[in-house]
Amino acid sequence: NAGVTQTPKFQVLKTGQSMTLQCAQDMNHEYMSWYRQDPGMGLRLIHYSVGAGITDQGEVPNGYNVSRSTTEDFPLRLLSAAPSQTSVYFCASSLVTSGSSYEQYFGPGTRLTVT
Amino acid sequence: AQSVAQPEDQVNVAEGNPLTVKCTYSVSGNPYLFWYVQYPNRGLQFLLKYITGDNLVKGSYGFEAEFNKSQTSFHLKKPSALVSDSALYFCAVSGTYKYIFGTGTRLKVLA
Numbered sequence: 001n002a003g004v005t006q007t008p009k010f011q012v013l014k015t016g017q018s019m020t021l022q023c024a025q026d027m028n029h030e031y032m033s034w035y036r037q038d039p040g041m042g043l044r045l046i047h048y049s050v051g052a053g054i055t056d057q058g059e060v061p062n063g064y065n066v067s068r069s070t071t072e073d074f075p076l077r078l079l080s081a082a083p084s085q086t087s088v089y090f091c092a093s094s095l096v097t098s099g100s101s102y103e104q105y106f107g108p109g110t111r112l113t114v115t
Numbered sequence: 116a117q118s119v120a121q122p123e124d125q126v127n128v129a130e131g132n133p134l135t136v137k138c139t140y141s142v143s144g145n146p147y148l149f150w151y152v153q154y155p156n157r158g159l160q161f162l163l164k165y166i167t168g169d170n171l172v173k174g175s176y177g178f179e180a181e182f183n184k185s186q187t188s189f190h191l192k193k194p195s196a197l198v199s200d201s202a203l204y205f206c207a208v209s210g211t212y213k214y215i216f217g218t219g220t221r222l223k224v225l226a
Contacts, residue, residue, distance in 0.1 A: 004158075033214065040124075042205060042218040043159075050212055058213060090158055096212065102166075103149060104214065106158030 002026055006091050006107035013081040013114045021076040021110050023091030031096040032074040033058070033104070034066065036087040043090065049074055050096055081114045088112070117142040119208050121217035128196045129225050136191040136220045138206030147209040148189045150180055152202050153219075159205060165189060176200070196224045 007022045025032065033048040045058030047066040055066050063085060065077040074093075078085060088111050092104040118141045128134045140146055147166050151159040163174025170182045180191045189206060201224045206217040 031212070035216075040218060043216040045213060045215070048212060048214075056212070059215075092159075102147075102209075103161040103164055104159075106151075106160070108158050109156075 004091055004093055004105050004107035006089075006110050008110060009108065011110060011112050013078070013112065015081060015083060015114060017081050019078050019081065021078075021089055021091075021112075023074045023076065023107060024072050025074075025091075025093040025105070026072065027093060027105065028071060029093035029095055029105070030071070031104075032068065032091065032093045034064070034074070034076045035090045035092065036060065036085075037090060037109075038087050046076065046089075078112075081112075083114045086112060086114045117146075117208050117210050117213070117215050119206050119215050119217040121204075121206055121220045123220050124218075125221045125223060127223045127225060130198055131195050134193050134196040134200070134222065134224070136204050136206075136222060138189045138191065138217060140187050140189060140206070140208045142208050142210050144210065148180075148182065149207040149209065150174065150178070150189075150191050151205045151207060151216075153205065154202050162191070162204075196222075198224045198226050200224050 004025045030051045034046040035043040044060045049055045049068040091107040094104040095102045120139045149164045150162040153159045165172045165182045173179045203219050
């Protein structure tokens with residue numbers, strides 16, 4: 001049972017490049033989410049999904065796309081990287097019921113630098 | 116709109132002393148409240164949660180938290196701090212599928 005895995009661990013991009021951050025979980029969780037962590041700002045929700053084929057925007061969705069074709073995978077796409085997207089990105093998953101999620105399990109994070 | 120506030124950026128406590136990390140929340144309806152801990156260069160780890168029931172919730176590593184509805188608070192506590200408790204602590208609230216995290220409190224336990 002690997003939990004939540006993320007790849008890559010580190011990435012450097014040039015402004016304007018695109019890339020996909022991968023996230024996978026093997027706990028059969030319905031809910032998956034992406035956060036970015038910036039100093040002094042805590043974790044901010046980018047996008048989330050409550051099941052395959054269902055995604056929605058979080059607090060800071062601009063510049064990011066997601067899709068959820070399977071329960072296990074929830075990739076995050078940066079369409080045209082900008083320096084403001086330099087951050088640490090975390091993927092998380094959890095069970096969900098009645099509009100709220102339970103405790104989340106986090107991946108180890110991806111440290112992204114955009115130059 | 117739901118929100119979470121952690122009023123202290125950093126809390127310092129001597130080893131062996133009790134510790135408290137504060138959290139207040141604003142949410143409509145019944146809140147699901149959580150505490151997480153983050154060690155350097157790691158993802159967040161779940162500590163404890165309040166969904167319903169007893170206002171005093173016990174969690175991992177000897178931590179507990181008290182839910183106070185009238186004060187809309189969910190403070191994290193531990194009777195006796197360890198140096199290994201030094202880390203970044205996040206309070207979070209979940210409602211309508213969106214998780215909102217506080218800005219985090221850095222706990223420093225001094226030997």
